Amino acid sequence: MIAIINYEAGNLTSVQRALTHLGAASVIxxxxxxxxxxxxxxxPGVGAAGAAMGSLRRLGLDEALKDAVxxxxxxxxxxxxxQVIFESSQEDLASCLGILPGQTxxxxxxxRDTGGAALKVPHMGWNKVRWLxxxxxxxxxxxxxxxxxxxxxxxxxxxxxxVLGVTEYGYEFASAVARGNLVAVQFHPEKSGRPGLSILRNxxxxxxxxxADA
Amino acid sequence: MLSKRIIPCLDVRDGKLTKxxxxxxxxxxxxxxxxxxxYYEQGADELVFYDITxxxxxxxxxxxxxxxxxxxxxxxxxxxxGLRTVGDMYAVLAAGAEKVSVNSSAVQDPQIISEGAKxxxxxxxxxxxxxxxxxxxxxxxxxxxxxxxxxxKRMGLDAxxxxxxxxxxxxxxxxxxxxxxxxxxxxxxxTLTRMISQAVSIPVxxxxxxxxxxxxxxxxxxxxxxxxxxxxxTHYGHYTVAQIKQYLSGQGLPVRLYW
Numbered sequence: 001m002i003a004i005i006n007y008e009a010g011n012l013t014s015v016q017r018a019l020t021h022l023g024a025a026s027v028i029x030x031x032x033x034x035x036x037x038x039x040x041x042x043x044p045g046v047g048a049a050g051a052a053m054g055s056l057r058r059l060g061l062d063e064a065l066k067d068a069v070x071x072x073x074x075x076x077x078x079x080x081x082x083q084v085i086f087e088s089s090q091e092d093l094a095s096c097l098g099i100l101p102g103q104t105x106x107x108x109x110x111x112r113d114t115g116g117a118a119l120k121v122p123h124m125g126w127n128k129v130r131w132l133x134x135x136x137x138x139x140x141x142x143x144x145x146x147x148x149x150x151x152x153x154x155x156x157x158x159x160x161x162x163v164l165g166v167t168e169y170g171y172e173f174a175s176a177v178a179r180g181n182l183v184a185v186q187f188h189p190e191k192s193g194r195p196g197l198s199i200l201r202n203x204x205x206x207x208x209x210x211x212a213d214a
Numbered sequence: 215m216l217s218k219r220i221i222p223c224l225d226v227r228d229g230k231l232t233k234x235x236x237x238x239x240x241x242x243x244x245x246x247x248x249x250x251x252x253y254y255e256q257g258a259d260e261l262v263f264y265d266i267t268x269x270x271x272x273x274x275x276x277x278x279x280x281x282x283x284x285x286x287x288x289x290x291x292x293x294x295x296g297l298r299t300v301g302d303m304y305a306v307l308a309a310g311a312e313k314v315s316v317n318s319s320a321v322q323d324p325q326i327i328s329e330g331a332k333x334x335x336x337x338x339x340x341x342x343x344x345x346x347x348x349x350x351x352x353x354x355x356x357x358x359x360x361x362x363x364x365x366x367k368r369m370g371l372d373a374x375x376x377x378x379x380x381x382x383x384x385x386x387x388x389x390x391x392x393x394x395x396x397x398x399x400x401x402x403x404x405t406l407t408r409m410i411s412q413a414v415s416i417p418v419x420x421x422x423x424x425x426x427x428x429x430x431x432x433x434x435x436x437x438x439x440x441x442x443x444x445x446x447x448t449h450y451g452h453y454t455v456a457q458i459k460q461y462l463s464g465q466g467l468p469v470r471l472y473w
Contacts, residue, residue: 011307011334018288047335113215120417120440122337124387126217126259126470144472146217148290150337168215191312193254193289193473 002026002204003038005065007055009045009080018190018197024204032064040203041068044190045080049104049153050092052084062097069099069182074208076137077184082177083153085184091153100179101158111170119170122152129165129175129187135210137183137202138164138176145195147187149175154186181208217470218434218462219259219441220455221419222448224249226295227266229275247282253448254287256455257473261287262315262389262443265295273302277309284310292340294389300329307334315389317342318362321369321376324383331384336416341385345373345406346393358406365393373406374413381414388414389443391421399425399446407437419443427453427461434467 002019004012006028019026019042026042029035043065045052056062069075077085084096089104096104111119126146131138154173157163165176167186175186183203189196225232230244250261263283265276273296280293293306294315303314303326314334320327320341330339346368348359356374361367377388390410392403402423411418420439424430430442447453459469 013308014284014310014312017285017310021285021288046337118415119216120415122386122416123216124337124417125219125440127215142472146470146472149216191288191290195472197288 001038002040002042003035004028004042004044005035005061005081006030007045007052007059007061009047009052009055011046012044014188015042015044015078015190018200019204022197022201022204030059030061032060035061035064035068038068038073040074040076040206041065042076042078042203043081043085043184044078045084046150047080048091049080049084049089049094049096052080053094053096056084056097065097066099072181072208074203074206075182076203077182078190079151079186079188082155082184082186085177085182086155086157089153099182100162100177100184102162103156103158104153105156106153107170113170122150123154123169124150126192127167127169127175127187129167130172131165131176133164135164135178135183136206137178137199139202140198141195147175147185147189147192147196149187151186155184178210180210215468217259217468218439219419220257220430220458220462220469221260221262221441221443222253222258222455223262223264223421223443223445225264225266226276226279228272229279232266246279247286250283250287250291253455254289256448257459257470258289258455259470260289260441261291263291263293263295263311264315265293267296273305277305280306280309280311294340294342298323298326300326300333303330303334303338307338313338313340313387315340315342317344320380321360321362321371324379327380327383327385331386336384336386339385340387340389340419341377341380342389342391343373343377343410344391344393345403347403347406356409358409361393365396374409377410377414381416385416387417387419389419389421390439391443392423395423396421398423401425401429402433402437402439402442404432404437407433407439411438411440417441427458430458431462431465431467434462
């Protein structure tokens with residue numbers, strides 16, 4: 001059973017629909033016992049970091065997530081879920097979970113591409129990921145694969161070793177991070193067509209180890 | 215680099231497509247779910263469903279369509295038409311749409327933008343704008359006026375001012391339809407699109423007037439749109455989304471070519 005953490009941050013049913021499509025049983029839950037017993041955990045979310053951290057603490061889910069990561073079970077963060085894994089976020093100046101060192105930062109207010117043209121924020125739509133390392137969860141993806149993003153803030157990991165893939169939007173930011181049994185992405189695999197489903201399929205089968213070539 | 219999005223628009227009435235897609239073999243597909251799957255396979259980047267069901271009793275039919283589409287395709291799609299309250303928005307989002315689009319209802323009651331954005335986040339709320347070129351007047355300094363009810367009712371509201379206000383209120387995206395260009399297949403309204411795109415910091419989807427792939431190139435470069443809505447071009451089988459994307463890519467535009 002896969003536990004999809006429900007901390008009242010956005011619509012979580014799209015993640016569940018994708019898992020159902022892939023034949024994986026899942027439950028959208030905030031029950032601490034259910035999360036502790038789940039074989040693997042998905043930590044999604046859309047919304048603001050401050051409110052999200054408030055809900056996580058109120059529901060005791062902050063500790064449940066840290067426990068899940070410490071237990072060695074596979075954990076997947078998505079979008080806001082990925083952002084609050086870090087120590088803090090510029091959004092609402094929120095103090096976050098601190099599972100990975102680093103911050104979540106905003107795209108600049110006057111964001112421009114290298115040619116000087118204005119870039120819209122949020123970064124919304126399909127973009128590529130340049131994979132820096134191999135990882136079992138991201139196996140089999142061609143370099144041309146694109147993923148669906150919608151966000152104004154992005155992770156800025158303190159440890160380069162945690163960065164698995166980067167995406168170019170004015171500059172390169174960390175769009176996929178991983179350490180041990182934890183993988184986390186800024187984009188939405190559940191809305192990224194076939195390449196996204198392939199990531200979820202890999203995650204469902206993953207043993208939580210980084211793999212020999214990682 | 216962020217890809218420019220190509221977005222087919224599907225009109226639905228009472229759970230059926232109003233314009234079935236006519237292929238060269240003349241097969242007519244009226245089922246929105248099948249069409250969604252068809253465009254998903256063709257490489258569409260997103261879909262827009264516009265519900266023109268007249269009776270509010272039939273709302274439930276659309277919700278069921280949304281639910282079936284969401285279980286079939288795994289990419290973003292938005293639903294618009296007849297959404298008047300945050301409750302209406304919630305029903306569509308909970309059924310699996312990524313975004314909701316408000317148009318006439320927002321002009322009449324701008325609160326719905328702010329309330330929707332507060333409740334679900336700006337990224338969920340698309341402002342649909344139907345715009346008529348009227349020339350510069352005291353009420354319309356930009357030369358463009360907002361119209362509602364599919365262009366039948368002029369509102370005396372300046373389109374540029376409205377776009378800015380909607381952004382202030384928390385709209386996450388604008389779908390900009392030119393009533394003048396709509397249905398002509400002679401190209402998007404480039405002046406309007408460029409003006410609105412430069413005035414707001416949220417993405418702009420251009421709509422109305424697409425007939426050939428070069429029209430998309432024009433609106434995505436000269437018009438500075440972030441995405442282009444298409445309908446007749448692909449609905450009648452003149453082009454596939456893949457063919458359009460190949461053309462755009464050949465013109466140097468970033469588009470998603472692997473799916």
